[in-house]
Amino acid sequence: MMASLFDNIPLMIMLVGALVGIASSLVGTFLVLRGTSMLSDAIGHSIVFGIVVVWLLTHQASGPLQIIGAALTGIFTVFLTELLVSTQKVKKDAAIGLVFPVLFSLGVLLINLYASDVHIDAHTVLLGEIGFVWLDTLPIGGVEVPRALVSMGAMTALNLAFVAAFYKELKLATFDSALAKALGFAPTALFYVLLLLTSGTAVAAFDAVGAVLFVAFVIVPPSAAYLLTDRLWKIFVYASLIAAASSVSGYYLAVAWDVSIGGMMAVMTGVFLALAFVLGPRYGVFAQWLERRRQRELNESRTLMVHLYHHEDGPEKAVENVTMALRDHLMWDPARAERVVERSRQRQLVVQEGERLHLTQAGRNLAREILEPGAKAETGA
Amino acid sequence: MSLDALLGDYTLQNVVMGAALLGLVSGVLGCFAVLRKQSLLGDTLSHAALPGVCLGFIIAGGREMGSILAGALFTGSLAALVMLLLTRMSRLKTDAALGISLSVFFAVGVVLLTYIQGTGNASQGGLDAFLFGQAAATLRSDLWIMTGVSGVALVLVGGLWKEFKLVSFDAEFAATQGLPVTLLEALMTVMIALAVVVGLQMVGVVLMAAMVIAPAVAARQWANKLESMVMLSALFGIAGGVTGALISALGPGLATGPLIILSLSSVVLVSLLFAPHRGFVWEILKLQRDRRQLRHQRVLTTLYQLASHHADRQYRSEKRMVDAYLGTDSRRALERLSARGLITQQTPPSHEPGDHKRWVLTPEGCREAERILDDLGRGGRA
Numbered sequence: 129m130m131a132s133l134f135d136n137i138p139l140m141i142m143l144v145g146a147l148v149g150i151a152s153s154l155v156g157t158f159l160v161l162r163g164t165s166m167l168s169d170a171i172g173h174s175i176v177f178g179i180v181v182v183w184l185l186t187h188q189a190s191g192p193l194q195i196i197g198a199a200l201t202g203i204f205t206v207f208l209t210e211l212l213v214s215t216q217k218v219k220k221d222a223a224i225g226l227v228f229p230v231l232f233s234l235g236v237l238l239i240n241l242y243a244s245d246v247h248i249d250a251h252t253v254l255l256g257e258i259g260f261v262w263l264d265t266l267p268i269g270g271v272e273v274p275r276a277l278v279s280m281g282a283m284t285a286l287n288l289a290f291v292a293a294f295y296k297e298l299k300l301a302t303f304d305s306a307l308a309k310a311l312g313f314a315p316t317a318l319f320y321v322l323l324l325l326t327s328g329t330a331v332a333a334f335d336a337v338g339a340v341l342f343v344a345f346v347i348v349p350p351s352a353a354y355l356l357t358d359r360l361w362k363i364f365v366y367a368s369l370i371a372a373a374s375s376v377s378g379y380y381l382a383v384a385w386d387v388s389i390g391g392m393m394a395v396m397t398g399v400f401l402a403l404a405f406v407l408g409p410r411y412g413v414f415a416q417w418l419e420r421r422r423q424r425e426l427n428e429s430r431t432l433m434v435h436l437y438h439h440e441d442g443p444e445k446a447v448e449n450v451t452m453a454l455r456d457h458l459m460w461d462p463a464r465a466e467r468v469v470e471r472s473r474q475r476q477l478v479v480q481e482g483e484r485l486h487l488t489q490a491g492r493n494l495a496r497e498i499l500e501p502g503a504k505a506e507t508g509a
Numbered sequence: 510m511s512l513d514a515l516l517g518d519y520t521l522q523n524v525v526m527g528a529a530l531l532g533l534v535s536g537v538l539g540c541f542a543v544l545r546k547q548s549l550l551g552d553t554l555s556h557a558a559l560p561g562v563c564l565g566f567i568i569a570g571g572r573e574m575g576s577i578l579a580g581a582l583f584t585g586s587l588a589a590l591v592m593l594l595l596t597r598m599s600r601l602k603t604d605a606a607l608g609i610s611l612s613v614f615f616a617v618g619v620v621l622l623t624y625i626q627g628t629g630n631a632s633q634g635g636l637d638a639f640l641f642g643q644a645a646a647t648l649r650s651d652l653w654i655m656t657g658v659s660g661v662a663l664v665l666v667g668g669l670w671k672e673f674k675l676v677s678f679d680a681e682f683a684a685t686q687g688l689p690v691t692l693l694e695a696l697m698t699v700m701i702a703l704a705v706v707v708g709l710q711m712v713g714v715v716l717m718a719a720m721v722i723a724p725a726v727a728a729r730q731w732a733n734k735l736e737s738m739v740m741l742s743a744l745f746g747i748a749g750g751v752t753g754a755l756i757s758a759l760g761p762g763l764a765t766g767p768l769i770i771l772s773l774s775s776v777v778l779v780s781l782l783f784a785p786h787r788g789f790v791w792e793i794l795k796l797q798r799d800r801r802q803l804r805h806q807r808v809l810t811t812l813y814q815l816a817s818h819h820a821d822r823q824y825r826s827e828k829r830m831v832d833a834y835l836g837t838d839s840r841r842a843l844e845r846l847s848a849r850g851l852i853t854q855q856t857p858p859s860h861e862p863g864d865h866k867r868w869v870l871t872p873e874g875c876r877e878a879e880r881i882l883d884d885l886g887r888g889g890r891a
Contacts, residue, residue, distance in 0.1 A: 160601075165608040166549055173715070215789065217730065217781060222548040222722050229719030230774045233767030236641060240763050255619050340556065340715070341619065344612030351605045382620075386627045391619030398613030411600055 140262045140274050142379045145393045147280035148333040149345045149371020153353075154287040155326045156346035157363050160354060161302050162319075166221070168326060168346040170209065170228035171202035172339045175330050176235035178202070184242060195279065195331045202327025203320065205231060232339075256338030258390040264335075279332040287325050291364070294318060299360055337390040344394035345371065352401040355408045370400045428468045430498055431458060433477060436487050437495035450483045521758055524644040526652055528754035528769065529747045531711045532724065534659045535704040536746025537666055539725035540739050541697050544677045548722045549604075550589070550698065553611040555705045555717030557588030559618025562639050562709065563625060572636070574651045578658065578706045585702035588614045615714075642713035642766035644754045655707050662703040665696070666739075673697060674735055711754065712766040723773040724749065730784035749773030801845075806881050807835055808842040809851060812870055813878035822875060825857050825867030843868060851877055 134140065152168075159165050178201030182194045205227055212223040258276075265272040291298065301308040301315035308315040330342050337345065353366035378393030385392075406413050435458060439448035447453060454465040469485065472478045477491035487495070542548055558581035565580030566572065588610040595606035622636060638646050666673065675683040676693045684690045701721060708717045728742035753769030782789050811834045816824040831839045846852045851874035855867050870878065 160605050163602045163604050165602075165604040166552075169549075169552065169608060169611065212781075215781075217787060218726055219543070219546050219548070221546055222543050222726055225548045225552055225718045225722040226726060226774065226777060229716050229723075229770045233716060233719075233770040233774075236764055236767045237771070240767075255622075340612060340615050343608055344616055347605055347608035347612060351601055351609055354601065354605075355599055385620075385624065387620045388623035391616045391623065394612060394616030395620055398609070398616065401609060401613070405595065405599055413598055416598075 134265075134271055134273050134277075137262045138379060138383075140277060141258055141389060142375050144261050144274065144276045144280055144336050145258060145375030145379065145390070146372040147277070147284050148329075148336055148342075149349055149375055149393075149397070150368045151280060151284040151287050151329045152326075152333065152342065152345035153349045153367035153371050154284070154291050154364065155322055155329060157350040157353070157360075157367060158298060158302050158322055159326070160347060160350045165347045165351075166224055167206060167209075167323065168330075169343045170205050170224050171323065171327050172330050172342040172346075174205040174228045174231035174235075175199065175202050175327055175334065176339055177231040177238070178204075178235075179331060179334060180235045180238045180242075184238065195283075195328055198331040198334075199324055199327035201231060202330060203324050206320070206323050255388060256334065256336050256341060256390045258336040258393070259388075261336055276332075276336050280336070283325075283329045283332040287329065290321065290325055298322070337394070341390050341394045344397050348394075348397040348401050349374070352397070352404040355401075355404040355411050370397065374400060425468075425471060428464075429472050429475070429477060430494060432468050432472055433487065433491050433495035434498055436478065436485055437492060437499070440487060440492075449485045451485065452483070520645055520647075521755070523647045523649060523652055524754045524758045524765075525751050527644060527647045527655060527711055528750035528765075530652070530655050530659050531704075531708045531720065531769075532746030532748065532750030533743050534662055534707050534746075535717075535720045536724040536728070536743040537739050538662060538697075538700050538704045539721040539723075539746070540728065540735070540742050541673055541677050542701055542721055543725040543729065544735075545694075545697070547698075547701075549607050549718065550592075551701050551705065551721035552718030553588055553592060553607045553614075554585040554698075554702050555708070555714045556611045556618075557614035558582075558585045558702075558705050558709060558717075559615055559639070559714050560584045560621055561618075562636065562714070563618055563621035566625060566636060567621070574648070574654050574710075577639075578654060578709065581706045581709055582699075582702050584614060584618075585705055586699055589698045589702065618714075638713070639709050640713050640715060641764040642708075642711050642716070642769070644711050644765035645758050647710055651710055655710070658703055658707050662700050662707075665700060669693070669696070677735075711750065712769055713764070716766040716770045719770045719773065720746075720750075723770070723777050727773075727777045727780040730780035730787045745773065745776050749776055804837075804839075805842050805846055808839045809846055809870075809874060809878050810881055811835060812852060812868060813875065813882070816870060816875075823869055825855055825869050827867055831868075846874070850874075 156165075156168065159168055175198050178198030179194075181201075182188075182197040185197075186194060188194055208227045209220070209223045212218050212227065213220050218226065261274045261276040264275045266275045266278055267273075268278070297308070297313050297315075297318055300311070301313060301318050305315045308318075326346065329346075330339075333342050333345070349367040349370040350363060352370050353363040356366050357363060374396035375393050378396040379389055381387075381396070382389040382392035404412065407415075409415055432454070435454070436449050439445050442448070448457070451465055451469055454460050454468070455462055458465070460468065469478065469480070472491065473480060475490075476488055477494060478485050478487055480486075539551070542551055561580035561582065561584030562577050563580070564584065565577035568580070569576035591614075592603075592606045592610045595601050595609060596603055601609070625636065672683070672688055672693055675686070675688065676690055676697070680690050680694070683693075704721060705714075705717050708720050712720050724742040724746040725738070727745050728738045728740075732738035732741050749772045750769050752772040754765055756772075757763050757765035757768045780788070783791070785791055808831055811831050812826050815826045815830065815834075816822055828839060828843060831843070843852065847854065847868075850871060852868050852870055855869050857867050
């Protein structure tokens with residue numbers, strides 16, 4: 129029963145993909161919220177150097193020691209970048225873009241020189257081979273389990289444990305670093321642990337998705353989730369769901385079109401982000417557009433109400449409180465004036481009597497709300 | 510291979526010319542990107558060139574440089590647009606928008622790459638070269654296209670020099686002067702995409718980021734004016750590019766991109782360390798010089814104050830007194846001051862107790878000490 133589960137190749141691939149996404153999102157959320165997403169790009173590239181060096185030293189590509197060793201390169205990258213920034217000679221963005229290419233270049237050259245015959249060829253470095261994760265298995269309790277599944281599972285558990293254990297501290301350090309420092313929470317140390325976990329995740333995910341696609345799993349699902357909610361824990365939930373959904377849909381699309389599975393999964397994270405960008409309930413482009421339209425309509429109604437209220441009972445009422453006057457005095461074109469009057473009529477703010485417009489009590493209240501803020505609205509006709 | 514044979518080698522000529530072109534263009538355009546704190550835009554645009562390369566390949570049905578570069582320019586600009594949309598119309602910050610554009614566009618590129626592989630197109634082998642660069646595969650016809658693109662970019666920089674300069678240093682002021690800032694910024698972004706396009710063949714999409722950043726950062730260390738910075742940056746770019754490309758063309762199976770980046774990065778390292786005024790070594794030396802000078806000034810003014818307290822310009826101070834005043838050993842400072850003629854050593858009459866060596870301010874020393882104290886006083890009042 130268990131064995132057949134692990135023999136199910138599509139399931140294994142999707143599971144590994146989902147775990148890559150979930151583990152990356154757990155750390156990625158904080159990177160995105162802190163505005164340091166591009167560090168994941170730097171880490172993803174520079175661990176190539178670490179992986180090659182570790183491989184050259186130990187002649188093994190996977191294992192806890194290898195993951196830790198290679199992950200240290202990621203931390204080293206960040207350290208070098210910070211060092212460069214602290215000299216004030218180089219801005220942060222330039223520093224990032226200076227450090228990781230060097231380590232990445234060294235890694236690629238080492239592969240060219242010493243390791244061109246092993247599985248870490250330059251192509252895999254960038255793209256990964258998630259489709260082949262089931263080839264490399266590890267016997268656990270008599271069952272052959274894909275190695276990538278084991279390492280990704282372990283990384284996911286580790287990241288989850290870290291985030292759960294330091295949830296409060298991470299939250300504080302992310303949103304108010306100064307306060308965290310003042311309260312003695314050592315936000316910098318916390319951040320470095322976070323980056324170490326990011327590097328570890330990058331190394332573990334490396335075989336599956338490669339250096340660049342890893343960036344997609346770190347940044348895109350949390351960003352998409354961030355467009356959907358304000359609650360930190362909900363960002364984790366949504367990001368994990370998006371990662372899992374991207375993994376499953378990406379797998380089937382890739383199989384259908386016979387293209388890179390890892391690539392398609394990353395593309396799907398982008399699709400989900402686009403959906404969140406357009407259709408997000410509060411921050412989505414569509415929701416924003418609706419909100420702007422609502423505001424505009426409200427403003428138009430208010431303008432009309434104030435105009436009518438101003439001239440109500442006045443001598444010029446007959447001239448002012450007609451649809452025609454809106455065109456000349458409010459500079460509204462006829463279509464717009466018609467639209468506003470019609471909408472206000474439907475909402476029972478005005479009643480039309482021939483050419484004349486009369487305020488209802490509701491309309492009068494709306495006008496007074498603006499003209500005399502704080503005053504209690506009159507009730508009754 | 511003799512030098513003659515080397516220079517006559519057709520491939521090598523192409524490689525050197527291509528690398529020089531790339532160094533020139535990315536050096537010049539990189540200056541603006543770095544000054545505008547948009548260094549990582551190059552990273553995003555270059556990764557986003559991959560789907561364009563594949564699209565160009567698919568449309569042309571083979572490794573057709575023109576359409577590949579056009580595709581790269583197209584998707585690079587598209588990625589910049591997506592990035593802009595994400596930052597302007599959502600609450601995502603620039604870094605997230607950069608990362609999203611970079612990774613998703615690259616993912617699309619990967620998908621298209623595997624799609625091309627799936628169609629079994631025989632000439633597909635040339636596409637991998639665009640990941641890490643393969644200078645040796647540069648054809649003369651590719652060079653012409655690269656020259657054209659570089660020419661366009663450089664003419665634009667030359668023609669809009671004043672505008673670009675103003676927007677790079679003070680975009681708000683540029684806007685108040687009635688310059689179309691958004692348009693100019695968009696143009697500068699497209700020009701980075703142009704530099705990326707020139708570098709595709711040489712450096713590949715992954716490492717173009719450093720190609721744009723490194724020469725400019727190195728040049729900034731040596732130059733304080735945009736004009737000289739751009740010149741130097743172009744020079745560094747050319748030197749690094751040609752060096753890397755030559756090593757790659759001569760060595761067996763070494764990817765060009767990493768070699769170019771490493772040679773450029775060594776230039777950056779040297780510049781960060783040794784450039785006058787801004788280099789670390791220079792700064793450390795200057796710091797030491799300043800400290801020494803400050804120590805000398807303190808010793809001199811201490812002597813002056815001792816003399817004033819005793820109302821005697823010729824007051825003979827003992828070294829021990831100065832030491833006790835300042836809490837440090839003043840021997841070297843006293844020697845230096847004496848060498849500068851600001852103080853002299855005198856032997857007191859034998860009936861006076863204490864040391865046999867005393868220090869006395871010379872008239873110049875008095876004036877110098879008064880000047881220092883005066884400066885300090887004025888500094889205090891200001």
